[in-house]
Amino acid sequence: MSGTPLHRVSTxxxxxxxxxxxxxxxxxxxxxxxxxxxxxxxxxxxxxxAHHMDANEILDLAQKIDSKITRVTVYRTxxxxxxxxxxxxxxLLHLRGHRHYYESHGPRDHxxxxxxxxxxxxxxxxxxxxxxxxxxxxDCAIEITVTRTEVGGLCAECRAKA
Amino acid sequence: MSGTPLHRVSTxxxxxxxxxxxxxxxxxxxxxxxxxxxxxxxxxxxxxxAHHMDANEILDLAQKIDSKITRVTVYRTxxxxxxxxxxxxxxLLHLRGHRHYYESHGPRDHxxxxxxxxxxxxxxxxxxxxxxxxxxxxDCAIEITVTRTEVGGLCAECRAKA
DNA sequence: ATAGATGCAAATATTTTGCCGCCAG
DNA sequence: CTGGCGGCAAAATATTTGCATCTAT
Numbered sequence: 001m002s003g004t005p006l007h008r009v010s011t012x013x014x015x016x017x018x019x020x021x022x023x024x025x026x027x028x029x030x031x032x033x034x035x036x037x038x039x040x041x042x043x044x045x046x047x048x049x050a051h052h053m054d055a056n057e058i059l060d061l062a063q064k065i066d067s068k069i070t071r072v073t074v075y076r077t078x079x080x081x082x083x084x085x086x087x088x089x090x091x092l093l094h095l096r097g098h099r100h101y102y103e104s105h106g107p108r109d110h111x112x113x114x115x116x117x118x119x120x121x122x123x124x125x126x127x128x129x130x131x132x133x134x135x136x137x138x139d140c141a142i143e144i145t146v147t148r149t150e151v152g153g154l155c156a157e158c159r160a161k162a
Numbered sequence: 163m164s165g166t167p168l169h170r171v172s173t174x175x176x177x178x179x180x181x182x183x184x185x186x187x188x189x190x191x192x193x194x195x196x197x198x199x200x201x202x203x204x205x206x207x208x209x210x211x212a213h214h215m216d217a218n219e220i221l222d223l224a225q226k227i228d229s230k231i232t233r234v235t236v237y238r239t240x241x242x243x244x245x246x247x248x249x250x251x252x253x254l255l256h257l258r259g260h261r262h263y264y265e266s267h268g269p270r271d272h273x274x275x276x277x278x279x280x281x282x283x284x285x286x287x288x289x290x291x292x293x294x295x296x297x298x299x300x301d302c303a304i305e306i307t308v309t310r311t312e313v314g315g316l317c318a319e320c321r322a323k324a
Numbered sequence: 325a326t327a328g329a330t331g332c333a334a335a336t337a338t339t340t341t342g343c344c345g346c347c348a349g
Numbered sequence: 350c351t352g353g354c355g356g357c358a359a360a361a362t363a364t365t366t367g368c369a370t371c372t373a374t
Contacts, residue, residue, distance in 0.1 A: 141318040156303035
């Protein structure tokens, strides 16, 4: 895993430096997982994501690249990636209904901080978070493979308006 | 809010000291929210919960108390409680499918630590977590109203078996 | 060649909504 | 009394599965 950083902006949009680097494709290849035409397309969509996407958005984008891709394949590919720990599944505190969002993750975990009013999502990294995970791992005697932290509240902007 | 502690055991079962104390009912009354027969039953189920429940389990338990309660009422009541911040909604990392789990929460947030193998869920409290939230609040200029942290991994027991 | 992937359609699962009669306050 | 609530049925959403066919390796 390269130490390539993930750049974040306050709108929740993401500029993934790994974009188009074929990072996910390399990971699958290393695991000897069959790379089909359809999978390549979904991987490309995930890698070039500008924000968290739900299955429907991923399907739409994938079909722009290759119109023959079906929803079922998207679900199956997301399951595959999730199973190998290459993407995370979030629900952003259900602020926008009960759909699920997916993102390919960089080398370091981040926290999702969402405004319950305007819906903006910001990604946040913290050494304290890393320390907390170490504490959990030690105290619960668990070998952590996946973590997810979502925080909701009122952002400064929305508080000013109120 | 009382400072009544929440006792935790490693199986993810909960012994909520607030159980049967009518805690939720008092909260609703204070907000001048109509207390119907059905709502009382759902509140009772939530308060005496021994573990995280999905909507279906809540319905089953509620119907044991009053067989005339419908699924729709359960959903509407859960929405009501969620909207007032009296219960939390989790998905436990989708370890058991895509359902949602609900729990009435005590005065202090806790982290859910789940084994991806055996499915046991343990609740974990930590000062470090409180500190992390303060950091997020400060650095993101957000007034936090809800947080959720879920951690998955292999518990000691499952690692021993492998 | 062949294990494993895809596509199609249908099945599941979960949650939400419209409408009307009923009840808590 | 009356506005909010619950029940029913149906809709909307989201995800999964069986099976025949195709394809990456």
